Structures are given as C-alpha cells and as structure tokens.
Amino acid sequence: MQIGKPAGDITVHRRKRAAKGQGTLLRREILDAAAGILADTGSEDAVSIRAVAERAGVSTPAIYMHFQDKESMIMAVCTEVFDDLDRRLQDASAGLDDPVEVLRQQGIAYVRFALERPEHYRIVFMQRSMHSRATALALDPISTTVFQHLLATVKSCQDAGIFPEGDSVPIALGLWSVAHGLASLIIVKPYMPWPDVEEFADLMLKMARLGMSVFDGASDPSHKSHK
Amino acid sequence: MQIGKPAGDITVHRRKRAAKGQGTLLRREILDAAAGILADTGSEDAVSIRAVAERAGVSTPAIYMHFQDKESMIMAVCTEVFDDLDRRLQDASAGLDDPVEVLRQQGIAYVRFALERPEHYRIVFMQRSMHSRATALALDPISTTVFQHLLATVKSCQDAGIFPEGDSVPIALGLWSVAHGLASLIIVKPYMPWPDVEEFADLMLKMARLGMSVFDGASDPSHKSHK
DNA sequence: AGTGATAACTTATCAGTGTTATGTTATCTG
DNA sequence: CAGATAACATAACACTGATAAGTTATCACT
Known part of the structure; x- marks a missing residue:
C-alpha cells in the first residue's frame, strides 16, 4: 500500500x-x-x-x-459586499432634486440590490445573530449605515413638507420595513404570484409616500402630542 | 468497572x-x-x-x-402552530363591518402573532427551503392560506370602493409585505430604535391604506392598461 | 553566526449534526 | 404455532464548528 x-x-x-x-x-x-x-x-x-x-x-x-467564529467571518464578508449598497443607493439618486424622487429611486435600488445578492441579503437582514445584543449590533454596521442614510433622506422630505414634522425615526423605520418586506418575501417565497419586481417596488413606495402625505390630520399615536 | x-x-x-x-x-x-x-x-x-x-x-x-427530513418535520410542527394564526386573524376582525377596519385589525393581529412566536415565524417566513420550488410550495400551506384570506379581505375593500378595481393580487402582496417587513425586521434587528410595536403596526397599515386610496389617478404601471 | 523568544501557524481531537444501510423484534394472519 | 411483515433499533458514514496542545519559521539581539 x-x-x-x-x-x-x-x-x-x-x-x-x-x-x-x-x-x-x-x-x-x-x-x-x-x-x-x-x-x-x-x-x-x-x-x-x-x-x-x-x-x-x-x-x-x-x-x-x-x-471569533464562523458567523463573524461570514458577516465580515457580507459587510464588504454591502459597502457597494451604500454606493448604489447614492448613485441611484444622484442629480435628483425632488427628495421624494430620491426616496423612490433609493428604495428601488435597495430592493434590486437585495434580489441580485439574495444569499448575502438573507445572511445580513433575515437571520438572527447567535451573539448577544451588544455584539450583534457591533457585527452589523450595515444596518446602522443604511438606516442613517435613510434617516437623512426622510428629513429632507420633511423639510420639503412631504412628510409631517416630528420624529423621523418611525417614518424611516416604516419605509425600511416596506422595502425589506418586499425583498425578503420575494427571496423566501419566490413561488408566490409576484408581479414584475421593479414596477411593484415602485408601486409600494408610491403607496407609502402617498399614505404618509395625508397623515398629518389622521389620528397618529406617535405624533399626537406634538402639535 | x-x-x-x-x-x-x-x-x-x-x-x-x-x-x-x-x-x-x-x-x-x-x-x-x-x-x-x-x-x-x-x-x-x-x-x-x-x-x-x-x-x-x-x-x-x-x-x-x-x-422525509428534518425540514419537513419542523415545518409540520410550525404548520400546526400557525393554524392558530388563521383563527386569530378571524377573531381579530369578527363583528367588524368596515372592511378597512378588518384589514387593520388583521394586520395588527398578524404582526402580534409573529412577535409572540418569533422562532416559529422565522422558520416559516424568513428561511428559504432546501427543497425544490414545487416541494417547497407543498410544504408551505401556511403562506397560501394566509394569502388567500388576505386576498378575500382586499376584494371586499375593492367592492367597498376603498381600493381601486383591478387585480387584487399585487395589492394583497403589497399589504402582506408591509406586515411581514415590520415583523421580520423587529425579530432580526431588535436593537434598532423601534417605537411601540402595536401602535407602529397601526401606523404602517394606516399609511398603506391611505396611500392605496389615492392611487386611482396616479401613474400605476400595473393597472395602466385597464382603463 | 548563533541563540532564545515568539508570531504564525498545524495536528489531533472533541462533541455534535443529518442521514442511511442493515439488522432485529414484536405483532398479526393463517 | 409457523411465516410474513410492520415497526422499530444498531451501527456507521460523512460531515460540521470549535479548541487544546504541539510545532516551526522568522525575528531581534548578542
């Protein structure tokens, strides 16, 4: 032998x-x-x-x-990939004056990016961490970066009078939820009768915006005490 | 010894x-x-x-x-648990006349149910199957059931003139995406500055509804050819 | 040039996982 | 009471993430 x-x-x-x-x-x-x-x-x-x-x-x-462990390694890989996301979101809204159009284009770019790299997106945004809350947050700079940029866009919309004044955080989280909900559901349930993705993303974001714009007078619990 | x-x-x-x-x-x-x-x-x-x-x-x-395998076993467990979801959604909207209120209460109940059983929800709605598309669909009666009920509610809203006429499918998928996006993001990123969950769910669903109601005249690509 | 310290690894192993081929036993039928 | 077979069990394969302990190449310093 x-x-x-x-x-x-x-x-x-x-x-x-x-x-x-x-x-x-x-x-x-x-x-x-x-x-x-x-x-x-x-x-x-x-x-x-x-x-x-x-x-x-x-x-x-x-x-x-x-x-430290396998999760940290894979998260590091995804973090590098998702640095592109930030650039893509900026590129998508470059040269646009209307803050609402900025919001729409960034939202569409977000969903498109997620569907181009479904596994990366799943790892970062659809998987709960094995670590503690503190270290999970530390391992996840992507979410905070994305959220900070979205927050800035929302504020510019508020300045332009499109969204009601007040705390921008719940509005931004709501818009993020919409984009994320669409992308993540398509990834996990591709056999559902999804319409054309980009036009549908467009529809959803328009729907969210128009809803928000009428919100001032409605009974909004998180803003009731402001006015 | x-x-x-x-x-x-x-x-x-x-x-x-x-x-x-x-x-x-x-x-x-x-x-x-x-x-x-x-x-x-x-x-x-x-x-x-x-x-x-x-x-x-x-x-x-x-x-x-x-x-057949571990996934099938766990999916069978979750399917039994999520039979309750169907009942809960019905209970939440029992005795309500306004179809919009039905939609809202069912949406809130949906998110609440997800947050009460985060791991079950994660398994069913946030994890891609290892099987082929066909068998994955067969293993997942929950999604189709939930979707069918939502579709019926959307149709009643259309009959009441709240949503524009036309294909109910994209509207239902959009509403589902909103509720799912909220629930799933809270589960995976609990360290984000989420407002009070139920009021926020209320806000989001209101936002979606109000957006939809103004949609008839807007440039909606998925309905453009109907009129 | 030689020596000791140590950064940068490797070897060997542990405890666990999903899955399967093969063997066994209890129960039912005739 | 014998044979068929449904309902299991034993043993093992090929992996997995993780770690303790051992090794080796390179460096600074004499």
Missing part, C-alpha cells in the same frame, strides 16, 4: 506562512476565499470553515486567529 | 412499539416532542433529530419513518 504522496487531507495549494509582523495578511485571504465560495455556490452552507481554510491554503483553526 | 445499568446512551423513557396498524401514532408523538423542544428553547437549533427522538422515546432513524 505504498503511495508516493501521503494520503488523506490533500491540500491543493499550501500557503507559505506570513512574516512576523504580517499576520493580518491571512485575514484578507480568508475573506477572499469565503467570498469566493459564497459567490460561486450562492449558499451559506457551502461556506464551511474547512472549505474556506482549504481554499485559502491553510489549516482549519487558522481561521480562528482572525475571526 | 461493573456498573449496574449499562452506560452510554441512557434513553430516559423507552417507548413501547405501536401495534401493527397504528404506525402513524408515532408521528403524533414526534410532532409533540419537537414542538415541546421548540417551545421550551425557542431555538430551531435545539430541535435536533436526536433530541426529538430521545424526547419521544425512540431511536434516531425512527423519525425518518414519518418525515
């Missing part, structure tokens, strides 16, 4: 260890490997610690030198 | 095997065991095949006599 090469765990390409100060180089290569697997397969399940380690050319526990 | 009882896999309560025609009795006990673990722990991860088998007092592969 003599075989030339040792049997068992055949690592395809064995990485050379980094120099002494350059330990963080591996972090980049791990992220690239994990991102590659996720992009190739489109499934989080395929991104196992072992698969990532093999693709990066290192041993399995080497991953844990740079990431 | 003589010990009285055999070491190793100590099954707490060994079930007596069912009689010859009564093989399906085990199915009920498996469902109860799985539902119990899910209710106790609140985590799908705790509902492992082995844990369920031990709780039911049978061996691990016995599960596979009644369920």
